[in-house]
Amino acid sequence: MTTVKLWTDAEADAVPRVKAVFDDIRATRRSDFINNFWRGLANQPTALERTWASLKEIMAADGALDPLTKELIYIAVSVANGCSYCIHSHTAAARGKGMTEAQHGELLAVIGMACETNALVTTMQIPVDPEFQA
Amino acid sequence: MTTVKLWTDAEADAVPRVKAVFDDIRATRRSDFINNFWRGLANQPTALERTWASLKEIMAADGALDPLTKELIYIAVSVANGCSYCIHSHTAAARGKGMTEAQHGELLAVIGMACETNALVTTMQIPVDPEFQA
Amino acid sequence: MTTVKLWTDAEADAVPRVKAVFDDIRATRRSDFINNFWRGLANQPTALERTWASLKEIMAADGALDPLTKELIYIAVSVANGCSYCIHSHTAAARGKGMTEAQHGELLAVIGMACETNALVTTMQIPVDPEFQA
Amino acid sequence: MTTVKLWTDAEADAVPRVKAVFDDIRATRRSDFINNFWRGLANQPTALERTWASLKEIMAADGALDPLTKELIYIAVSVANGCSYCIHSHTAAARGKGMTEAQHGELLAVIGMACETNALVTTMQIPVDPEFQA
Amino acid sequence: MTTVKLWTDAEADAVPRVKAVFDDIRATRRSDFINNFWRGLANQPTALERTWASLKEIMAADGALDPLTKELIYIAVSVANGCSYCIHSHTAAARGKGMTEAQHGELLAVIGMACETNALVTTMQIPVDPEFQA
Amino acid sequence: MTTVKLWTDAEADAVPRVKAVFDDIRATRRSDFINNFWRGLANQPTALERTWASLKEIMAADGALDPLTKELIYIAVSVANGCSYCIHSHTAAARGKGMTEAQHGELLAVIGMACETNALVTTMQIPVDPEFQA
Numbered sequence: 054m055t056t057v058k059l060w061t062d063a064e065a066d067a068v069p070r071v072k073a074v075f076d077d078i079r080a081t082r083r084s085d086f087i088n089n090f091w092r093g094l095a096n097q098p099t100a101l102e103r104t105w106a107s108l109k110e111i112m113a114a115d116g117a118l119d120p121l122t123k124e125l126i127y128i129a130v131s132v133a134n135g136c137s138y139c140i141h142s143h144t145a146a147a148r149g150k151g152m153t154e155a156q157h158g159e160l161l162a163v164i165g166m167a168c169e170t171n172a173l174v175t176t177m178q179i180p181v182d183p184e185f186q187a
Numbered sequence: 188m189t190t191v192k193l194w195t196d197a198e199a200d201a202v203p204r205v206k207a208v209f210d211d212i213r214a215t216r217r218s219d220f221i222n223n224f225w226r227g228l229a230n231q232p233t234a235l236e237r238t239w240a241s242l243k244e245i246m247a248a249d250g251a252l253d254p255l256t257k258e259l260i261y262i263a264v265s266v267a268n269g270c271s272y273c274i275h276s277h278t279a280a281a282r283g284k285g286m287t288e289a290q291h292g293e294l295l296a297v298i299g300m301a302c303e304t305n306a307l308v309t310t311m312q313i314p315v316d317p318e319f320q321a
Numbered sequence: 322m323t324t325v326k327l328w329t330d331a332e333a334d335a336v337p338r339v340k341a342v343f344d345d346i347r348a349t350r351r352s353d354f355i356n357n358f359w360r361g362l363a364n365q366p367t368a369l370e371r372t373w374a375s376l377k378e379i380m381a382a383d384g385a386l387d388p389l390t391k392e393l394i395y396i397a398v399s400v401a402n403g404c405s406y407c408i409h410s411h412t413a414a415a416r417g418k419g420m421t422e423a424q425h426g427e428l429l430a431v432i433g434m435a436c437e438t439n440a441l442v443t444t445m446q447i448p449v450d451p452e453f454q455a
Numbered sequence: 456m457t458t459v460k461l462w463t464d465a466e467a468d469a470v471p472r473v474k475a476v477f478d479d480i481r482a483t484r485r486s487d488f489i490n491n492f493w494r495g496l497a498n499q500p501t502a503l504e505r506t507w508a509s510l511k512e513i514m515a516a517d518g519a520l521d522p523l524t525k526e527l528i529y530i531a532v533s534v535a536n537g538c539s540y541c542i543h544s545h546t547a548a549a550r551g552k553g554m555t556e557a558q559h560g561e562l563l564a565v566i567g568m569a570c571e572t573n574a575l576v577t578t579m580q581i582p583v584d585p586e587f588q589a
Numbered sequence: 590m591t592t593v594k595l596w597t598d599a600e601a602d603a604v605p606r607v608k609a610v611f612d613d614i615r616a617t618r619r620s621d622f623i624n625n626f627w628r629g630l631a632n633q634p635t636a637l638e639r640t641w642a643s644l645k646e647i648m649a650a651d652g653a654l655d656p657l658t659k660e661l662i663y664i665a666v667s668v669a670n671g672c673s674y675c676i677h678s679h680t681a682a683a684r685g686k687g688m689t690e691a692q693h694g695e696l697l698a699v700i701g702m703a704c705e706t707n708a709l710v711t712t713m714q715i716p717v718d719p720e721f722q723a
Numbered sequence: 724m725t726t727v728k729l730w731t732d733a734e735a736d737a738v739p740r741v742k743a744v745f746d747d748i749r750a751t752r753r754s755d756f757i758n759n760f761w762r763g764l765a766n767q768p769t770a771l772e773r774t775w776a777s778l779k780e781i782m783a784a785d786g787a788l789d790p791l792t793k794e795l796i797y798i799a800v801s802v803a804n805g806c807s808y809c810i811h812s813h814t815a816a817a818r819g820k821g822m823t824e825a826q827h828g829e830l831l832a833v834i835g836m837a838c839e840t841n842a843l844v845t846t847m848q849i850p851v852d853p854e855f856q857a
Contacts, residue, residue: 126294231832
């Protein structure tokens, strides 16, 4: 159960600011599907507009990192933050952008290894080597 | 300050199991530099051997993900876990593997965006859409 | 599913220490409703007494912060810790203490923004400005 | 040590997009002081612009939550995320907006209590009561 | 719902590397039961082998810490990381190794107290006393 | 640097409620040393009294878990929460209660393993087996 209302298409269509974002999500993704995240965020049109604008800009195709790499990073962060919804939505997005099972398996291994060594380092309170200075 | 001793080269040379791992780190990385993480882990030769073997296998060059992508994922996890040492060491490693400033900038943006939307989703307790089913 | 038993009213009534806490919760909140958290904690009467005493003292109405502000802070922490139960219970409590949809929307935005800038700062490993010294 | 360069005023003045944001931060805050966060983010003008625009909008004075309450929420999230820099900068900001020692003390107590009950709930895996349904 | 397939016994039997691990889990635990974690990890035989080998070595009976203490530590970490599955599986394992209700109650109290004081320390940004130097 | 004042002995002696707690800490621990955590918490006498009373009760010697086991659990939680101060203070406490290097090494390994498998489980979103039901 959610702590906010999830907007239906009919409700979104009745509020121009929400409708404009939903229309742009559909156009950008070339799909009619609007996932629940946006239907919840619709309760706050300002946050909806700002979040979609930021996400569209950051995850856009023509950056220095390719779209699949960005999805893998997104999944990694979502795992470390324990966000089940985000793990599901970005794993689906990564598969949609071509992630293979072998790549998913390596992602899994790298995330696990990173969490393990993060913990080992923190338990031992290892100081940063001067060689790592930027 | 650490909670364990950081081993010097002289101390490592005196314990064959530790020396063997340090030698393999140097050979694999083609560098004499042994960073503090391994000098701390040397207190537990079994953990040292297991961790190095796992890391070497997982971060190896010839997988389904390229070495730089794995470093970016490692940084992302380390940020979400708040491990300062790991952020420094893997940012240095990513730069060593060719990460550009533009790529670092996009990594920064994706990590920030993921943490923000993770939090928005969690605040609203959004349910997973059935469309994301594996 | 839980890892401990959730106590029914009949079970609570049979143990004087548990009954005393449940009675005080009901009297303090002017409601018969005892939520599951307390029904789980009842397995450890000492922890039940201590936790209720602390919570009652900390969340009391006549402090330097008003009760609604305390609930908003509670939600924020629970989101960052990913505690679904606590997000639900304290969002309900905040609504009971007058939180409007507009306030909930701003809470959402502040939590999201804080998580994003926390991550940006951590990725860049920004040093504390001397101007922030207490 | 940082993983990115911290921009000096001279460097910022030489890049119009960065200068424009720094000028707006100074004008909005009525202070010449630019803290290190922005000096690090200056490496990515797009992220700098987007983050400042979002922060300015979200933390603005005339919302449904007052500015001090927003700072308290910001501190709470930063504590749960373990972001030392953000704890310092937003504690300073809260003091600048009138936070008293008594209010800081209650903030401390609420954050501590929330972290404790989050952990108790998670250990017991307590299910959400239907009464908390939105 | 999972992001990967959970392998059935029939599927596991058809892949020698997976079958070998499943057989060893059954032999080591003297039980036919293979829990879902291993059925998911079976998608990546290398990760399956490495993880089982590490877990078997670390959680083995004849170390410096007794098996029940290791399970309590495992639960504590899983709570702090918010891993519901791991809390359930290791609470069951701890009970299987003799954890009493009184011990579970004290574990609960220590985890809660640690999370509270961790948060208090972090809010106040307390510096490490030189007396704690290793 | 801290966000609150650290109280000196002279300052503590001048406030009876603070003095009483400091005296009891010294008597309970049979040591004159008061670590910085309590010197910071002294700013809020109510929180100081409540926290010391809870800690004393929870960490007391004669429970169902022995004092060293409780310290190991405390360290594990502090690592997962990334609380450097708490890792240092409770590692020192554990050593004071007899923790050997071999035990510290196993603690390290269990914490690392738990963080790794927590992450693997979360990435795969593994459902809880019905066999783990309490």
